[in-house]
Amino acid sequence: MIEKPIDIAPVPEGAPTEYSTINMGPSHPAMHGTVRIRLTLDGEVVKDADIEIGFLHRGFEKMCEAGTWNQVVPYTDRLNYVSPLINNVGYVGAVEKLLGIEVPLRCQYIRVFCSEIARIADHLTAVGAQALEIGAYTPFLWAMQAREELYFLMEFITGARVTTCYTRVGGLRWDLPEGWQDKYLAAEKVVEARVVDMEALLTRNRIFIDRMADVGVIGPQDAVAYGFTGPCLRATGVDYDVRKNLPYLVYDRLDFDVPIGTKGDNLDRYLVRMEEIRQSIRICRQILTDIPEGPVNVDDWRVVLPPKEQVYNTIEGMIAHFELIMKGTPVPKGEAYFAVEGGNGEVGFYVVSDGSGFPYRVHCRPPCFAIMQGLKDMIVGGMLADVIPTFDGINMIGGEIDR
Amino acid sequence: MTLTFVLLTLAKILGFILVFCVILAAILTWVERKMSSIIQDRIGPNRAEILGFRAFGLFHPIADMIKSFTKEEFVPAGASKTLFFLAPAFALVPTLCAFAVVPFGPGDLVISNLDSGMLFVFAIMGFGIYGVTLGGWASASNFAMLGALRGAAQMVSYEVSMGLNVVGIFAVFGSVSLTAIVGAQGHLLWGWLPMWGIVVQPLGFVLFLVAAMAENKRAPFDLPEGESEIIGYFVEYSAMGFATFMLSEFLEVIVIACIAATLFFGGWQIPWLDPTGTAGGWITVAQVAFFAFKVLFLCWFQMLIRWTVPRFRYDQVMSLGWKVLLPLSLANILATAVVLALVV
Numbered sequence: 001m002i003e004k005p006i007d008i009a010p011v012p013e014g015a016p017t018e019y020s021t022i023n024m025g026p027s028h029p030a031m032h033g034t035v036r037i038r039l040t041l042d043g044e045v046v047k048d049a050d051i052e053i054g055f056l057h058r059g060f061e062k063m064c065e066a067g068t069w070n071q072v073v074p075y076t077d078r079l080n081y082v083s084p085l086i087n088n089v090g091y092v093g094a095v096e097k098l099l100g101i102e103v104p105l106r107c108q109y110i111r112v113f114c115s116e117i118a119r120i121a122d123h124l125t126a127v128g129a130q131a132l133e134i135g136a137y138t139p140f141l142w143a144m145q146a147r148e149e150l151y152f153l154m155e156f157i158t159g160a161r162v163t164t165c166y167t168r169v170g171g172l173r174w175d176l177p178e179g180w181q182d183k184y185l186a187a188e189k190v191v192e193a194r195v196v197d198m199e200a201l202l203t204r205n206r207i208f209i210d211r212m213a214d215v216g217v218i219g220p221q222d223a224v225a226y227g228f229t230g231p232c233l234r235a236t237g238v239d240y241d242v243r244k245n246l247p248y249l250v251y252d253r254l255d256f257d258v259p260i261g262t263k264g265d266n267l268d269r270y271l272v273r274m275e276e277i278r279q280s281i282r283i284c285r286q287i288l289t290d291i292p293e294g295p296v297n298v299d300d301w302r303v304v305l306p307p308k309e310q311v312y313n314t315i316e317g318m319i320a321h322f323e324l325i326m327k328g329t330p331v332p333k334g335e336a337y338f339a340v341e342g343g344n345g346e347v348g349f350y351v352v353s354d355g356s357g358f359p360y361r362v363h364c365r366p367p368c369f370a371i372m373q374g375l376k377d378m379i380v381g382g383m384l385a386d387v388i389p390t391f392d393g394i395n396m397i398g399g400e401i402d403r
Numbered sequence: 404m405t406l407t408f409v410l411l412t413l414a415k416i417l418g419f420i421l422v423f424c425v426i427l428a429a430i431l432t433w434v435e436r437k438m439s440s441i442i443q444d445r446i447g448p449n450r451a452e453i454l455g456f457r458a459f460g461l462f463h464p465i466a467d468m469i470k471s472f473t474k475e476e477f478v479p480a481g482a483s484k485t486l487f488f489l490a491p492a493f494a495l496v497p498t499l500c501a502f503a504v505v506p507f508g509p510g511d512l513v514i515s516n517l518d519s520g521m522l523f524v525f526a527i528m529g530f531g532i533y534g535v536t537l538g539g540w541a542s543a544s545n546f547a548m549l550g551a552l553r554g555a556a557q558m559v560s561y562e563v564s565m566g567l568n569v570v571g572i573f574a575v576f577g578s579v580s581l582t583a584i585v586g587a588q589g590h591l592l593w594g595w596l597p598m599w600g601i602v603v604q605p606l607g608f609v610l611f612l613v614a615a616m617a618e619n620k621r622a623p624f625d626l627p628e629g630e631s632e633i634i635g636y637f638v639e640y641s642a643m644g645f646a647t648f649m650l651s652e653f654l655e656v657i658v659i660a661c662i663a664a665t666l667f668f669g670g671w672q673i674p675w676l677d678p679t680g681t682a683g684g685w686i687t688v689a690q691v692a693f694f695a696f697k698v699l700f701l702c703w704f705q706m707l708i709r710w711t712v713p714r715f716r717y718d719q720v721m722s723l724g725w726k727v728l729l730p731l732s733l734a735n736i737l738a739t740a741v742v743l744a745l746v747v
Contacts (some may be wrong), residue, residue: 022545030631043719044549133631135622135714141443207623207713385716388632400522 021045026055030133030388034398036194037379039385044384046251049376056398064362066329069095072362077163079364082125083343085154088167091362093248094338094349095169098331101303106204107171107296110248111183113287113338114157116165116280117220120191121150122343123231123273123280129194130270131202133388134211139198146194149187156183169329181288188270190280192273203274212267215391216378219264227370229329231272232343232394236264242341253290256283269393303329328357329392343397344368366400407465415514428653429464431702436463437654438703439710471646479543479639491582491640491647494534494594498654505661506582508671508691509680513582518578520616523572524662525566530616532558534651535620535627539636543692550636553717558618560724565614567732571607571739572600585670589678597690598675600667606735608667609726615659617724620652622709626717660701668697 011319019040025031034056040048060079064072076087089111091122096103103111119359128143151161157176158164165174218228220236236351241258243251259275297304310317335357339348345367352361369392376395379387432689433448435459440447448460456462478487503525531556539551572745573579574585590598601608617624628635637648664670671690672678680690715723 020545022549029634044553103691131713135625136630136712137439138443140709141445145444201711202713207715207719209717210719211713355635381466383716385626385629385632385714 005025011360016040020065024387028038030391032396032398034402035332035391037391039384039387042348046382046384046387049379049387051372051375053372053401054134056402058403060403061362061364064359066327066358068357069331070329070361072359073167074163074165076223076364077165079123079366079403080342080344080397081162082397083115084162084164085114085118085158085166086122086340086342086347087364088164089115089249090338090342090347091349091351092167092169093340094336094351095329095331097338098334098336098351098353099169099303099330101170101298101300101331103171103298104295105250105292106175106294109112109287109291110172110176110296111167112249112251113176113284113291114154115166116283116287117150117153117187117340118185119146119343120277120280121154122395123277124150124191124194126231126271126392127273128344129199129392129395130212130266130389131198131208133392134208134385136202136208139201142194142197146191149190149288153180153183153187158178159195168297170300175296184284186286186287192281195274199274202337203271209267211386211389213265214263214268215266215382215386216269216393217263218374218378222374223264224376226374228345228374229367229370231269231276232371233372234258234346235261235268235272237262242339242346246339248338254283254286256280266389296328330355330357333361339365342367344371344397344400347400364399364400364403366403368394368396369401371402372396378401410512412514416503416513419505419507419514420499423507424499424654424657425650427657427698428650429468430461430648431653431656431706432467433461433464435706435709436460438706439633442709467646471643473747474508474642475697476644477639477641481543482639483541483543487639489539490534490538490645491644491651492534493537494531494651495647495654497527497530497534498651498658501658502661504581505658505665506585506670507661509677509687512671512687512691516580516582518580520578520582521569521662521666522579524581524658525540525562528658529558529562529653530737531655533635536616538640538648542636542639544634544639546638547638550627550629550638551632553629554620554636555629555632556717557620557624557724559721561614561617561624561720561728563619564724564728564732565611567729567736568607568611568614570603570668570732570736573740574736575600575603576745580647581665581670585665585672586679589672589680591675591678597669599669599670599672604667604735604739606731607739608663610666610732610735611667612663614728614732615663616686616705616708616722617720619655619659621705623712623714623719625709629714649714656702656705657698659705660698663701664694664697665684668701670694670697 019042019358022039024039024367025036026033036052038050039046041381062074063075071389072091073088076091077084078088124147128140132140152165155161157180190267218236220238223233223236224238226283229240239258239260244258256279259272261272306317306320311321331353333353335352337350339346347367348365350363351359354360375391375394378390437447445522448463449457451460451466452460468505478484503514504517504520504523535554536551539547572584576584578584588599592598596602620627637645640648671694673693677686
């Protein structure tokens with residue numbers, strides 16, 4: 001519970017008072033239809049909050065057990081649907097860890113590149129929505145415009161804006177198409193311009209700062225205790241980023257900074273995200289120059305589909321194709337946990353194999369599930385008007401939290 | 404009271420309030436959408452068409468009107484029906500009445516040249532609170548009730564500083580009648596500078612505009628509406644009830660523009676041209692047109708603010724009103740009084 005000085009006249013002794021209860025969501029414009037918050041209010045001050053999730057539960061983890069290892073990838077698109085590419089990367093990373101294979105260097109670079117453009121899209125959505133909820137409609141649409149450019153880029157690379165389904169166990173669906181550098185640079189230009197515009201309208205805006213600073217505060221101890229990760233944790237001053245602390249793929253070869261905040265309030269979360277957009281652009285720029293030529297898939301027909309001419313013309317290719325489609329990749333018995341840094345924090349996948357081509361168990365550790373636990377602490381004691389900006393500041397994504 | 408007087412007044416009401424203001428309010432809905440779309444790099448409304456003509460979406464207000472008239476008027480269960488239907492009228496009528504004392508041209512071109520002028524405007528605008536509170540209360544919804552309470556608190560608070568802001572104007576021009584104030588603004592300072600309200604009361608203008616926008620519940624003071632948190636006092640309204648609330652909001656934008664133009668921008672005065680307003684003919688037409696231009700400019704300015712800044716929080720609005728605007732208004736009055744005492 002946060003103690004904040006709010007000027008409210010005390011109720012006279014003996015006056016009959018009663019807290020009011022309002023039911024925010026699931027049919028509330030800011031709740032995405034996926035969350036319900038029952039608020040107990042004293043005037044405008046939030047006295048208690050009961051947060052209810054589960055409105056978007058689709059049984060993701062159980063569905064995963066019905067298909068082969070590769071058939072899970074499309075489901076992961078529907079977790080955090082703002083940055084689906086990161087989920088794709090995270091899931092196949094876990095399976096590859098269990099398989100004990102390492103994908104070619106070019107594939108690793110492409111996966112990092114995709115993760116970073118997805119992260120920019122995710123952060124743009126979060127900061128834009130946060131601004132929108134306090135009445136700044138214009139920066140929100142600018143953010144959406146920049147995000148749209150990134151979605152065009154994703155569509156160019158993967159064939160779909162949101163349901164990307166780009167990674168495969170042992171590689172990728174296909175290599176980056178011709179001319180991706182130019183498409184990326186065009187998108188980057190829009191993103192950079194829009195970020196500058198948004199900063200001009202928000203970062204030094206007195207009303208914006210007053211609305212964001214010291215609102216939705218959570219301390220580093222509480223944040224760690226709740227299992228916060230990602231920008232929400234870094235805003236409290238804890239320097240933890242999966243990309244730095246547990247480097248995966250080629251993140252240890254890339255040069256980037258991890259911004260951290262000091263107070264853990266909404267303003268810090270906003271500033272951290274804005275800086276991370278810049279850092280992600282920096283990473284993408286390095287990938288543009290560093291990316292090596294070469295194959296994107298591992299050279300193993302038990303894991304990756306053979307090329308079509310082999311399937312049609314050789315018996316080995318035909319058999320490999322049949323085995324992979326019908327029986328799936330044979331993953332050795334065991335279990336593995338693999339985490340990537342998602343838009344909201346640590347996206348972890350825990351996979352268990354019984355030695356067959358079908359997953360025995362797939363569990364996703366969504367970052368915002370842990371962060372939502374802290375929401376009550378962040379909003380109780382504050383004003384009603386701060387509930388929604390704080391809620392958007394943690395960037396809860398229904399598909400990820402309910403799975 | 405002669406028949407000519409009645410007919411003339413009716414003609415003025417028809418011409419100024421019903422044609423100019425109401426149609427301008429309808430067009431402002433289009434301006435707001437189109438302007439926001441330009442600011443936000445969008446195309447904006449462009450679909451409504453008549454016989455293949457789209458006119459940059461100018462037909463959208465007409466389409467909105469048809470939609471509002473034909474949609475179902477939904478009354479929530481538990482609502483107080485009579486008040487629920489009366490509330491939009493309570494919001495609209497006082498706003499329309501306020502136009503009565505605005506001189507939109509020289510001489511007789513004012514519907515009612517009341518001596519109390521500005522005081523009448525304050526009194527009648529105060530009634531606007533009823534529309535908000537009754538609408539919110541009669542809806543039997545917690546969200547609407549919160550919006551109504553916010554609206555009532557905000558309007559009451561800002562009326563105080565808004566009233567005090569124009570005391571400086573009253574002191575300088577020596578009248579509360581809007582016609583007299585406009586007439587006095589025809590004078591020149593040092594022989595060349597038009598003695599407009601904004602020249603003699605610059606701080607008063609800024610404070611007035613802020614207080615008036617807060618009074619009008621427009622962004623950044625749109626917390627009674629608060630579209631992303633409580634959706635507003637009219638959350639339960641549909642069809643024409645909602646449209647009436649929206650229309651009265653846009654009319655209030657025009658009222659504020661009219662009052663600000665009258666008090667601070669010399670009303671129908673064109674600088675250095677016919678300050679007494681007795682020339683007649685084309686000069687009168689030009690003066691009326693110049694007044695309309697000032698009103699349009701101030702409407703545009705209010706919209707520009709709306710699409711630029713975020714919304715205040717309830718406690719911030721209250722502290723701004725009582726701790727910043729009110730002391731500044733009092734200081735403004737004091738400074739005006741001292742200057743007047745020394746100069747005059």
